[in-house]
Amino acid sequence: MNKMSVLDILNQRGFVEAVTHEDELKEYLDKEGATCYIGFDPTGPSLHVGHLVTIMALAHMQRNGHRPIALVGGGTGLIGDPSGKTEMRKVITHDQVNENKQSIQKQLSRFLDFEDGKAMLLDNADWLTGLEYISFLRDIGRHFSVNKMIKAESYRVRIESDEGLSFIEFNYMLLQAYDFMQLCQAHDCRLQMGGSDQWGNIVAGIDLVRRTQSKTAFGITFPLITTSSGIKMGKTHKGAVWLDPEKTSSYEYYQFWVNTDDADVAKFMALFTFLPMAEIDQVKGIxxxxxxxxxxxxxxxxxxxxxxxxxxxxxxxxxxxxxGAPSIPENLCPSSHIPRDGDGNLRAASSMPSxxxxxxxxxxxxxxxDLFVETGLSKSKGDARRLISQGGGYLNNDRIEAFDxxxxxxxxxxxxxxxxxxxxRYHKIIA
Incomplete structure (x- = not known):
């Protein structure tokens, strides 16, 4: 039996919306050692659940013998990608970008192995901030048609918005295409992946690589993932679900996933875990x-x-x-490392302060x-009053309405x- 290609895996698990040059792309990915990239916006210190499809796609690439590049847009982040936006992004400083970049690499390191060049984190500021405008227009700008550019969905939406499309943002497509050309030149990277809103930018990059490098480059876009109720993935009534545990605790992160609608469980297992599809298929219909x-x-x-x-x-x-700990049958997704047979209750009971x-x-x-101070849940009566007054104190999972x-x-x-x-933070009072 032939081993599945990574493109087949991505298709099977629900990652792929569109590809370019499908037959040639399959041939390119059938050989180990291909290099691919995805861009990440560094305007915030943490990625969130909405980024997981792109991150997991890079992880699947690496697990199948390919080299992923996570490209942090330190240069383009100073401008802002108009794709999927109806208003211009705030401009941030180089220092903010560098600080955010370090945080993002830490988060990505949970998904990708950056040791020994197996994956790379690059910053397009390294080649964009030193560009000379006249040279860029002469060597790169001449390959772009304004007529084609304004037909791109990302530009059309911004042009039709009240704020319009700024000239700064209009240049974004050229700069992202230039990124693809640079990565192809320096790292033989011939595949760019991204969300469906990036299709126009990716195609522009493919065209620029063909014109300047005489090479065939490829693109894969991912669908916008929504829940069965039509809500954008990662959005909750409290806002984004962050990958940084300082912004979204592990418990909150776990609770986000455990509250998944029944209809979405198998789909989300395929996208957001590495469990085998044969095991995931058994979840359908239970x-x-x-x-x-x-x-x-x-x-x-x-x-x-x-x-x-x-x-x-x-x-x-x-x-x-x-x-209460759920009873996890031994034959349900046996590849999972989840505790089984209710032993979570036993471990939790023994590990919780009491x-x-x-x-x-x-x-x-x-x-x-007084009891919150005695049990160590608060450092002082003042802390306890603030905690309870702000709705953060609970008795048997019911919010305590008043500190007295x-x-x-x-x-x-x-x-x-x-x-x-x-x-x-829990504490148990035993009779």
């Missing part, structure tokens, strides 16, 4: 307790990839303490503010009282 187990597997796998296995286990344990409180005191009632609320012996549930500070 329901009830098995579906809840599948959601836990999705959440655990996605969290393990982005934050590490230890963080995924901690998130699983925390969720098990609050909601203490005993004199029952007579609880019969009289202890103010929540009395916690009583009647609050014991199955022999324990569960206190929580914020989203992930």
């Amino acid at each position: 329901e009830g307790a098995k579906m809840n187990a599948a959601k836990a597997i999705l959440a655990h796998e996605a969290t393990a990839i982005a934050h590490g296995l230890a963080a995924a286990n901690e998130a699983f344990d925390a969720a098990a303490t609050v909601f 203490s005993t409180v004199d029952i007579e005191r609880l019969k009289r009632g202890i103010a929540a503010v 609320t009395l916690i009583l012996d009647s609050d014991f549930k199955d022999g324990e009282i569960l206190l929580r500070a914020g989203k992930k």
